[in-house]
Amino acid sequence: MHAPMRDPITLSIAAVDRSREPDLRARLDAKAKPPGSLGRLEDLAVQLGLIWHPAPPRADRAMVFVFAGDHGIAEESISPYPASVTRLMVGAYLAGRAGLNVLARAASAEIRVVDAGVDADLAPHPELIDRKIRRGSRNSVREAALTPSEAMGAIAAAARLVSDEIASGVDIVAIGEMGIGNTTAAALITHCLTGAPIDDCVGRGAGMDDAGLAHKRAVVATAAARAQPTEPLDVLTEFGGYDIAMMAGAVLGAAASQRPVVIDGFIASAAALVAVRLHPAARDYCVFSHRSAERGHRVLLEAMEATPYLDLGLRLGEGTGALTTVPLLRAAAGILNDLADLSDVLAGNFGPQA
């Protein structure tokens, strides 16, 4: 049981207790290995230890939430693919045949596919969660993509979904998206929230060529000339999408329930930055999986002082990068929970049962 979801802005998110960190580091240093020899897995173990304190971290049940939504700005020819690919890929998720499904199987993760705002009347399916706010966002070159109440509603709906699953026993949350045009929305969010130049925020997305990239930059400049918000909810309303708003809500839901949330690539990181600007303490719960090949991702990672774990040249989205990192969280929890102390090994004593 949990309290009813409050207004996402007044949602209560507790920062982790950093005073526990030296104790966790000392515990890791006492284990049967040279201090620091598990490298950044030890940092991840510390983060999980802080999140779960005073309980030992658990990392058994992982669940990826994929939020699908269409973007009005797709009518500006900013993607090499038509908007109809969004709903077709949702079909592929439900058929179990997409990159999402393959990588979720490899990570032993459960999948939740959420219709956040696909521009189609999707047929009901037992594994499709209908949270559709609207059939696609508005074109942010001309007008705000979302209304403030749509943005708030999307955040609240996703936060609720995630906190309900955590209440039912999910240990690790991962987030991803599907939405043709969403690298343009994410670029606009990145530009507004970090102040980085547009050219540093815009990349090739699903594979724009040089001419396409130049056009995409011009479209982003036109939209950015219409409005220059800096407050996170205003930025989300002007330039976001239902997929991005729900990913921000998912981050807040995981943080409010004190569970780690693995952030996928560029678009998911833009949503995470919105969440962190709304609630700075949410940063403590974010695990940044990988460095995306998409140009603007480095700007977002710097803005959140994040060093991702993997650099595989990924640029798919769908939560695939977050899923490749799930085994690292399991390893990190195992290091803290199961690795013997060096003193026991040196005494020929392998733990309480010996």
Ligand SMILES: Cc1cc2ncn([C@H]3O[C@H](COP(=O)(O)O)[C@@H](O)[C@H]3O)c2cc1C
């Ligand atoms: C077949 C296909 C599957 C995808 N899965 C994720 N994306 C990725 O590409 C889209 C963003 O790129 P842009 O902003 O250039 O449209 C998003 O849907 C993202 O998740 C895909 C893209 C395609 C074409």
Ligand SMILES: O=C(O)c1cccnc1
């Ligand atoms: O980093 C990502 O998640 C990404 C990059 C390009 C296209 N789609 C997703």
